[in-house]
Every structure is written in structure tokens, then in C-alpha cells.
Amino acid sequence: MKPVFYDFGLLRELRKQAGLSIREVSERSGVASSVISKLERNCSDAGLETLYRLGRSFGITAGELLSMAENRCTQTAEEARYPMNGFHFRRIRFGNAACFYAEAPAGSRHSRPEAHRDEYELCWILSGRIRIDLPGERKELSGGAALQFDAMLPHTYEVLEDCRMIMIHIHKPKHF
Numbered sequence: 001m002k003p004v005f006y007d008f009g010l011l012r013e014l015r016k017q018a019g020l021s022i023r024e025v026s027e028r029s030g031v032a033s034s035v036i037s038k039l040e041r042n043c044s045d046a047g048l049e050t051l052y053r054l055g056r057s058f059g060i061t062a063g064e065l066l067s068m069a070e071n072r073c074t075q076t077a078e079e080a081r082y083p084m085n086g087f088h089f090r091r092i093r094f095g096n097a098a099c100f101y102a103e104a105p106a107g108s109r110h111s112r113p114e115a116h117r118d119e120y121e122l123c124w125i126l127s128g129r130i131r132i133d134l135p136g137e138r139k140e141l142s143g144g145a146a147l148q149f150d151a152m153l154p155h156t157y158e159v160l161e162d163c164r165m166i167m168i169h170i171h172k173p174k175h176f
Contacts, residue, residue, distance in 0.1 A: 028057040111156035121151035128163025
């Protein structure tokens with residue numbers, strides 16, 4: 001039995017989410033219905049032109065479609081620990097995201113927007129109180145509150161009460 005490296009059964013899920021039949025996807029993409037059916041059942045492989053056409057019919061790139069179909073069971077990562085500006089960070093990193101757990105005493109300040117790529121940042125305060133300064137905005141968050149923003153914007157974290165928080169950096173998708 002040939003190993004399956006790509007699971008194109010996801011085409012069925014994309015098609016159903018869009019409320020489309022196989023025939024409608026075929027008409028949109030120019031890919032034969034029989035080819036789409038075989039792909040959805042993982043009975044054949046897709047060429048680059050087919051991936052390009054199918055991706056376009058769902059508003060995504062061929063690369064995004066192939067990445068979604070890549071048959072990975074799991075990914076693992078080891079945490080890194082490091083102190084910075086009074087904050088004590090624990091970080092795990094994957095290709096599309098990084099997750100940080102941080103603890104910091106009152107009075108700590110952290111600002112390193114130059115370290116960011118084109119990504120969103122989500123900050124979730126588990127306990128304590130923190131102020132986040134963004135261009136034209138100042139937000140104070142207490143335990144249980146969260147904020148999401150474009151990480152490319154200059155921003156500063158100032159700890160008002162000893163805090164514990166989770167920060168997640170999520171890479172923005174590229175759609176050209």
C-alpha cells in the first residue's frame with residue numbers, strides 16, 4: 001500500500017463549507033468532476049496546475065492548498081526560557097505561530113516591536129494588570145481580558161500589578 005503524504009479529503013470540507021457541489025467546483029476551476037472526486041477520496045495525486053485551479057476556486061493559493069493537505073499527524077516543540085526587561089518568558093515556536101507564557105513584577109516594561117515579522121499579536125492576561133501602549137491607543141487589561149493587534153505597530157507593555165500572561169504571535173497569511 002502506497003503511503004499517503006497528502007490528504008485531499010480536505011477538498012470535500014472546503015467544498016461543503018462553500019456550499020458547492022463537485023460539479024460547481026469543476027465549473028469554477030476547470031478541473032474535471034471525476035478528478036475532484038478521486039482527490040476527495042485520496043484515490044489520486046494532484047499536479048501543480050490542478051492545485052492552482054482548485055485553490056483559486058476556493059480563494060487560496062496552490063501552496064496554501066498543498067500545505068493544508070500535507071498529512072502531518074503532529075508537530076512538537078521544546079520550550080525556551082529567558083528573561084528580558086523584568087519579564088520571565090517561556091516560549092514555544094512553530095512555523096506559523098509562537099506562544100509565550102510570561103510573568104513580570106509591577107514596574108516591568110517591555111518593548112521590542114522590531115523583533116516582529118508580519119504577524120498579529122494576541123495578549124491574554126491571566127492575572128495582574130498591564131497597560132499596552134499602541135499608536136493613538138492605551139489599553140489597560142486585568143486578569144481574564146485579552147487584546148489582539150497588528151504586531152508591526154510600535155507597542156509597549158507596562159506591568160501595573162504583578163502579572164502572568166500568554167502572548168501569541170500568529171503569522172499573517174499572504175494572499176497575492
